[in-house]
Amino acid sequence: MNYHLIIDVAKALLLARWKQTLVAAIGVTFSIGMFITLLSFMTGLNDLLDGLVLNRTPHIRLYNEIKPNPNQPIYQVKEYADYHHFIRSIKASGDRQSIYNNGAIMQVLQEDKRVSGFSPKITAQVFFNAGAIEITGVVNGIEVIKESQLFHFNDYIVAGEAADLEKVPNSIILGKGLADKLLAELGDVVQVTTAKGEIFPLKVVGFFQSGMLEFDKVQSYASIMTTQKLLGKPGDYITDIQIKLTNMTQAPSIAQEYRQIFGTDAEDIQTANAQFETGSFIRTLISYAVGITLLIVAGFGIYNILNMMIFEKMDSIAILKAIGFSGSDVKSIFLLIALSIGFFGGVLGLMLGFGLSLLIDQVPFTTASLPTITTYPVNYSLAFYAIGTSFSLITTFLAGWFPSRKASQVDPVVIIRGK
């Protein structure tokens, strides 16, 4: 086939009706542009919302749940093995909260290639004394550097310095909501009562705001050492090990493995936060559905315009066939017209989409719960542009296919004699 000639003829037919062509191309441009803008914006928001939780959630958390001894004495009496047991005499013990032999566990994690990082943590239930009343709260003992590295701890500090936790002895960073309740300023000393009844003064070196109000009303952070002192525990006492993996999807199986090796409880992120995955999935699904609908509408526009063009160009098609163009040549010509509308419309659409995304990215967006965000979030993933391009070509190809086939089947005799 002589491609140069086919392109020539297609170009001439396209330019002869350039206004119609333009309208069709604008349809594609608009739909692709909107598709990309919508997905970029939606994914940006999704990432933001997921990040609220997922950034701060370890992929696997090793801890010991407070639970009764699974090996009750009655179970060991053979005569009653087939009976229902009502007697459970050995109750849960608080001692088990600490992870035993955690130095060795961390050694193993250090060498595991699937682990990208981990940080130890102590969770302690306390009361904050505010005048006559006591407010329940939680002190999280953390290693500040690792916590910032793995869980973006630094991003949520709205006043003070995270590093001061390690530098200033007996210091604490309060949640913004908690600090407001305690009327605490930077540099103040707050009184903390532990579960065992000891009162402990801690110096406020910072505030953090996570974006979740309820969370900020009870949580506070201190160094591991301070927390160990607070609880009166030795230097090897930790209650949690938070693990980040290189590949998040492996979390459930690795959690299972660690549960067996280390003899602790292990919770993976998929189990802990199932609702977030579902939410993002549905939001993404809706964006794609809307985007694809736009493209299909544009496809119908192209279909109409090509159909009209073929109706108008019956004479030309007949004469092309009479002078030796075959049906497949004619089909190629009209398919090429459709694809060039799709291609040029699509390329302009990519630019429009990128432009609109940049615009949205400039729009101020401030909310009290998200201190690090100043403008609307946009995700500039190349994947959207690739999907947009391929989809514009596919839709226009399909929209062009049927009219082109019709054109290829035009019977020149009917046209030439029909005048």
Add this chain to the structure above:
Amino acid sequence: MGDIILEARSINKYFRDPVTVKVLKDINFIIKKGEFVSVTGKSGCGKSTLLYILSTMDTDYEGELLIDEESMIHRTEPELAAVRNEKIGFVFQFHYLLNEFTVLHNVMLPALKLNKYRHDEVEHRALVRLKMLGIEHLAGKRANRVSGGEKQRVAIARALINDPDIIMGDEPTGNLDKKNSEMVFDIFKRLAEEFDQTLLIVTHDQSFAEKTHRVIEMEDGKITKF
């Protein structure tokens, strides 16, 4: 005796819609190289129908058609298109130029499709033919900006571009005034006599037909004289 360019062997044709009517009945004839043949007959006698069968555009017939001593039955659509491109030149009643192209480009199209010569050679060949027909000054004009008589001459130049075995015309003067009709006839005659070009022209214009070398008369789907 020249070579046989076109041969029809017992061609029958039916129109099936709305009722079956036999429009061509046992058509047999031979056209030799260099002949200037006209087909005449009253409206509805089937002369145009015959022409479209001979031109390979209509494939729904019985019998056998040979162009350049090759059978045209059982050929695929692209093969027939290639035959039309290389061996047949067309001149229609309505001028049927592609309005999106210039006159020169219209003439070049069949040769570009044939893809036998380089682009500049094709252009040269097209200009030679336009010059031969006295319309080289129109080369750069858009096809819809030239007059009816000029359009028909452009169509003839286009029919000639691939040096076809035969030129077929369906009422080529049917839509032209007397002066232009005569001019078109003179061109055909010159082609036949100077360039030994084979021509098969369907016309109901008796004065036109009488001046050709050979007249095939048709009546009611049959050839009555040839």
